[in-house]
Amino acid sequence: MDSIALYEQKLHQTINTILGIDGVLEKTHYSNTQIEILHAWLVGFFINDYEKYLSKNALPFDRRNLQITTQLVSEGMSNISVEVLNQYKTFYTKYLELYQFVPVSYCITQKINTQSRLGLNIEILFDRFEVGHFFILSKMLSSIKKAFYEITIIQNAWSVPIFKENIDNYYFEQNGPEYDLEEAIEQMAKTALTQIGL
Numbered sequence: 001m002d003s004i005a006l007y008e009q010k011l012h013q014t015i016n017t018i019l020g021i022d023g024v025l026e027k028t029h030y031s032n033t034q035i036e037i038l039h040a041w042l043v044g045f046f047i048n049d050y051e052k053y054l055s056k057n058a059l060p061f062d063r064r065n066l067q068i069t070t071q072l073v074s075e076g077m078s079n080i081s082v083e084v085l086n087q088y089k090t091f092y093t094k095y096l097e098l099y100q101f102v103p104v105s106y107c108i109t110q111k112i113n114t115q116s117r118l119g120l121n122i123e124i125l126f127d128r129f130e131v132g133h134f135f136i137l138s139k140m141l142s143s144i145k146k147a148f149y150e151i152t153i154i155q156n157a158w159s160v161p162i163f164k165e166n167i168d169n170y171y172f173e174q175n176g177p178e179y180d181l182e183e184a185i186e187q188m189a190k191t192a193l194t195q196i197g198l
Contacts, residue, residue, distance in 0.1 A: 007054065007061045014050045015071050018043055024103055037131045038101060044092025045108065047085050087135055094138040094146075097122040118182060119147035119189045120154065124198070129153065132160035136167070144181045145172050151188045155195055 001009070021042050025035045050068065054061060062068060065085050072080045099112045100122070125134075133153055140146040149172065153163055177184035 003057075003059050004061075006057060007059045010050060010053050010059075011062070011068060011071070014046050014068060015075065018046050018072065019075055019077075024105060028103055030101070033130055034101070034126060037126065037129070037134060038098070040088050040131050040134075041092050041095065041098050042102065042106070043085070044088035044090070047089045048092055051089075087138075091131075091134050091138045095122070095134060098126065101126055117147075118143055119151050119185050120192065124154065124193075124196075125150060130160055133163060136160070136163060144185060145176065147185045148172055148176050148188070151185070151192045155192050 021039055025038055025042075028035070030038065047065065047068070051065070053059075065082050069080055069082050069085060096112050097117060099108060102108060137146050137149060140149070149163070149167075152158070152166075152171070152175075158166065177188075
C-alpha cells in the first residue's frame with residue numbers, strides 16, 4: 001500500500017471512529033456533563049493517535065490537522081476547528097487517568113500509562129467538573145497550580161466563568177502555597193474531602 005493510500009485509510013478510520021463516539025456514550029449510565037467530558041477526551045485520544053500514526057509511518061500529510069478538521073465539519077461537527085482539536089488533544093494528554101471511565105468497547109486501557117496524581121483523585125473531578133474546567137486546567141504547566149485549582153474548584157463549587165475570573169484575578173498567586181508545596185496540596189485535598197463528606 002502506498003503512502004497516500006495508507007494516509008487516506010487512517011484518515012477515514014479516524015473520522016468514522018470520532019463520528020461514532022456519541023452513539024457509544026449514549027448507551028452508558030453517565031450524565032450529560034460526563035458524556036461531554038468523555039466525548040472531548042476521546043476525540044483528543046483519536047486525534048493524538050492519528051498524529052502519531054502519520055509521524056511513525058513518515059506520512060507527510062495533514063500536519064496541522066486541516067484535512068481531518070474539514071472532513072469532520074463536512075460530516076456535521078460544526079463546532080470543530082483546528083484549535084478545538086488541539087484543545088481536545090491537550091485535555092487528553094493532561095488527564096490520561098480519565099481512560100478508566102471510557103466504555104470497554106474502545107479497548108484503549110492497555111495503551112495508557114498514568115502516574116499517581118497530586119491532590120484529589122480523578123473520580124472526584126469526573127463527578128464534579130464540567131468539560132470547561134478541564135480545558136482551562138489542561139493549559140496549566142505547573143502541577144502544583146493545577147492541583148491547587150482542582151481542589152479550590154471543588155471546595156468553592158466554582159462554575160467555569162467564576163473559575164476564569166479568579167484566574168484573571170491571580171487567585172493562585174495570592175492564595176496558593178508558598179513552601180512544602182506538595183505537602184500543602186495533599187493537606188488541602190484532605191480538607192476538601194472532609195468538606196464534601198468523603
